[in-house]
Amino acid sequence: MGSLGGNSNGLPKVDLSGLGPKCGLGTEAWGAARSTVALALQNYGGFEVVYDRVGPDLRNELLGQLVPEMFSKPAVRVLSDERQLATHGVLFMRAGLPFVALQLAQPNCMNVVQEYARILWPEGNDFFSNTVKKYAGQMEELIQMIHRMILESLGLENHYDSHMKSLINSMRFLKYYKDSSDNGSSIGLSSHQDSTFISIVCQHNVEGLEVQTAVGDEWIYATPFANTFTVLAGEAFMAWTNGRIHAPIHRVKLTKPIEKRYTVVFSTTPSFVDDMINTPEELVDAQNPLLFKPFKYYDYVKVKKDFGSLKAYCGA
Numbered sequence: 001m002g003s004l005g006g007n008s009n010g011l012p013k014v015d016l017s018g019l020g021p022k023c024g025l026g027t028e029a030w031g032a033a034r035s036t037v038a039l040a041l042q043n044y045g046g047f048e049v050v051y052d053r054v055g056p057d058l059r060n061e062l063l064g065q066l067v068p069e070m071f072s073k074p075a076v077r078v079l080s081d082e083r084q085l086a087t088h089g090v091l092f093m094r095a096g097l098p099f100v101a102l103q104l105a106q107p108n109c110m111n112v113v114q115e116y117a118r119i120l121w122p123e124g125n126d127f128f129s130n131t132v133k134k135y136a137g138q139m140e141e142l143i144q145m146i147h148r149m150i151l152e153s154l155g156l157e158n159h160y161d162s163h164m165k166s167l168i169n170s171m172r173f174l175k176y177y178k179d180s181s182d183n184g185s186s187i188g189l190s191s192h193q194d195s196t197f198i199s200i201v202c203q204h205n206v207e208g209l210e211v212q213t214a215v216g217d218e219w220i221y222a223t224p225f226a227n228t229f230t231v232l233a234g235e236a237f238m239a240w241t242n243g244r245i246h247a248p249i250h251r252v253k254l255t256k257p258i259e260k261r262y263t264v265v266f267s268t269t270p271s272f273v274d275d276m277i278n279t280p281e282e283l284v285d286a287q288n289p290l291l292f293k294p295f296k297y298y299d300y301v302k303v304k305k306d307f308g309s310l311k312a313y314c315g316a
């Protein structure tokens with residue numbers, strides 16, 4: 001447990017396996033891990049986290065078995081119809097990119113996951129529902145710990161409860177495929193910043209994720225180890241922390257002659273009920289003037305492509 005420090009070839013790495021929302025709070029190990037997390041998010045906007053509470057069996061069941069099976073179901077297209085599943089069934093496809101993604105909001109609610117599963121498997125699929133729920137439960141603990149460490153490092157632990165209540169979790173399933181239509185391009189997903197607060201990527205054996213350094217002169221390879229996940233901060237957290245946290249540009253490159261790559265991304269985003277992002281006044285002063293005017297998250301997400309950056313949309 002605790003900090004493993006920086007890594008000249010990759011993102012900083014931290015082991016949070018022995019810590020949890022109910023264990024380790026306030027200990028020396030917690031403080032050391034918190035410092036690594038805070039520094040990594042400030043300088044890189046991300047880090048590799050060792051979290052062996054999600055063991056190899058769960059990772060394999062989800063990414064080696066269920067996610068490939070999901071994408072093989074013809075009914076996967078039904079999930080793209082927002083009228084059917086207004087809050088989560090979004091299918092993203094980028095013209096010319098070998099990439100498909102499915103979104104599931106609130107994967108911690110069993111009835112939501114079961115309803116989602118029934119679209120793909122009309123008879124239901126308890127293995128899918130239980131596995132997704134189990135993975136989401138572990139990821140929720142991890143992401144809550146990361147949010148707590150960030151708020152503590154900013155001296156805002158008194159905001160923790162209201163902050164967490166203002167968020168929901170979501171899960172994204174992604175499939176990349178290399179075929180003759182890609183014209184030899186190695187880009188799987190083009191350069192972007194996530195809109196979210198935090199995203200936790202599980203690459204599961206097949207590399208490809210690259211994160212740009214803050215000064216933008218180099219790409220860092222996020223190497224997929226069997227027991228690590230890649231944590232990335234998004235624009236919502238960058239705005240909320242008044243720029244203390246960096247939201248890194250990242251992309252996916254499919255350089256190996258692989259046929260398919262599957263990943264799962266677990267994220268925190270504002271709740272659908274109140275999605276206003278407001279920087280706490282404690283983080284604004286003469287030395288740190290407000291960087292982003294308050295904005296409604298889902299309104300921004302809808303027009304993000306037209307603006308190109310959060311700064312262009314609501315920079316103060």
Ligand SMILES: O=C(O)CCC(=O)C(=O)O
Nearest residue numbers: 174194201209252263265
């Ligand atoms: O598939 C990956 O490794 C990263 C996916 C990603 O960046 C995203 O979904 O926003």
Ligand SMILES: [Fe+2]
Nearest residue numbers: 192193194250
């Ligand atoms: Fe991303």
